[in-house]
Amino acid sequence: MAGRASKSRGDGSLAWLRERNRERVVGVLRTLGRTSQADIARATGLSRTTVSTLVADLKEGGVVFEVDPKARNGRGGRPGVQLVLQDSSKAVAGIDFGHSHVQVAVAGLAHDVLAERSCDLDVNHQAAAALDAAARMVGEVLADAGVQREAVVCVGIGIPGPVDRARGTVGSATILPGWLGLRIPSEMEGRLGLPVEIENDANCGALAEMTWGAGRDCTNFAYIKAATGIGAGLVVDGRLLRGASGTAGEIGHTTLDESGALCYCGNRGCLETVASGRAILELVGQGRAEAMTLARVIELAAQGDVRCRRAISDAGREIGVAVAGLCNLINPERVIIGGLLSRAGDLLLQPIRDSIRRHAVLAAAERVEVVPAVFIERAELLGALALALSRWNPAVASRA
Numbered sequence: 001m002a003g004r005a006s007k008s009r010g011d012g013s014l015a016w017l018r019e020r021n022r023e024r025v026v027g028v029l030r031t032l033g034r035t036s037q038a039d040i041a042r043a044t045g046l047s048r049t050t051v052s053t054l055v056a057d058l059k060e061g062g063v064v065f066e067v068d069p070k071a072r073n074g075r076g077g078r079p080g081v082q083l084v085l086q087d088s089s090k091a092v093a094g095i096d097f098g099h100s101h102v103q104v105a106v107a108g109l110a111h112d113v114l115a116e117r118s119c120d121l122d123v124n125h126q127a128a129a130a131l132d133a134a135a136r137m138v139g140e141v142l143a144d145a146g147v148q149r150e151a152v153v154c155v156g157i158g159i160p161g162p163v164d165r166a167r168g169t170v171g172s173a174t175i176l177p178g179w180l181g182l183r184i185p186s187e188m189e190g191r192l193g194l195p196v197e198i199e200n201d202a203n204c205g206a207l208a209e210m211t212w213g214a215g216r217d218c219t220n221f222a223y224i225k226a227a228t229g230i231g232a233g234l235v236v237d238g239r240l241l242r243g244a245s246g247t248a249g250e251i252g253h254t255t256l257d258e259s260g261a262l263c264y265c266g267n268r269g270c271l272e273t274v275a276s277g278r279a280i281l282e283l284v285g286q287g288r289a290e291a292m293t294l295a296r297v298i299e300l301a302a303q304g305d306v307r308c309r310r311a312i313s314d315a316g317r318e319i320g321v322a323v324a325g326l327c328n329l330i331n332p333e334r335v336i337i338g339g340l341l342s343r344a345g346d347l348l349l350q351p352i353r354d355s356i357r358r359h360a361v362l363a364a365a366e367r368v369e370v371v372p373a374v375f376i377e378r379a380e381l382l383g384a385l386a387l388a389l390s391r392w393n394p395a396v397a398s399r400a
């Protein structure tokens with residue numbers, strides 16, 4: 001990323017180069033939050049000596065400060081000194097719209113979440129009410145954290161459907177019916193008086209895992225959100241793959257059976273008709289006295305309920321068939337399984353691994369590891385914050 005930027009400028013002057021390197025170091029600190037000099041050297045490709053000189057300058061200028069390493073791990077020995085950005089005058093906010101909830105958070109540039117709130121709401125069908133609620137909640141978290149509105153440099157927004165970023169609209173009428181034609185960035189900028197960035201929710205999950213979670217050391221991975229619906233965020237060569245109209249990663253609507261059940265997207269036999277949380281609930285809910293939720297199904301499966309166990313492992317097998325196709329196409333190093341369903345652990349993950357082995361090209365199947373996500377319920381919210389942090393600093397924007 002840096003190499004490309006340097007070449008495009010063609011300016012070799014030492015002062016410019018130094019300033020440029022300084023921006024890169026600050027950019028890495030914005031992206032990674034608390035980090036060490038060694039990690040900065042690794043992320044920028046600069047020598048340790050150069051990083052050390054730049055960091056010394058930044059510390060002297062009050063831009064960067066050291067965090068007491070003892071506070072981080074109470075053991076003896078000599079843990080690596082951790083650095084964070086000093087700039088407490090600025091912050092970012094994140095909004096996660098789920099299908100039936102809104103979550104909002106505010107974070108400092110050191111990647112510390114300062115306050116967050118959530119509320120339940122019919123987001124799918126009440127777009128205007130959801131946007132109003134989110135705007136109100138941003139005001140509330142800013143007040144909770146004691147952060148002035150002017151200090152917020154960007155608001156990242158996660159949307160539970162494909163996002164056409166060029167138009168700022170939802171890219172599918174059937175997946176998020178109430179949002180059709182709504183220009184989300186201008187609607188939210190009008191309500192907030194702040195610059196915003198929007199992104200699909202599975203892409204936000206991928207960003208959270210890339211920035212702080214299971215994709216942190218990985219440049220080619222697929223993040224699968226397995227919850228009420230099924231989506232994927234694809235990271236190829238360190239960048240999110242979005243496609244022409246934002247529907248890249250709509251793995252939930254991969255056709256598995258042409259004559260299968262009708263899906264709400266309008267096609268038949270999509271992965272979501274057999275393996276989504278919605279489909280699992282339909283399968284295991286019949287004939288039970290208690291009202292089932294996905295969390296309850298996972299709990300019952302852990303206690304040995306055979307129907308719940310079978311429904312989850314069958315879902316894993318079907319998800320694995322679709323992921324195998326994905327492995328053939330993008331050849332990821334890692335597949336990160338997130339979303340509420342991933343709380344089922346190996347009951348879900350092992351059938352996914354088995355299906356990949358059975359259906360993907362051998363070389364792709366042998367290379368890929370299937371791991372659980374680090375973030376489950378908050379992945380999209382944290383990803384919205386990561387989006388705002390990365391968007392604010394163009395030097396690191398290629399990570400997003």
Ligand SMILES: [Zn+2]
Binds near residue numbers: 252253266267270
């Ligand atoms: Zn579908």
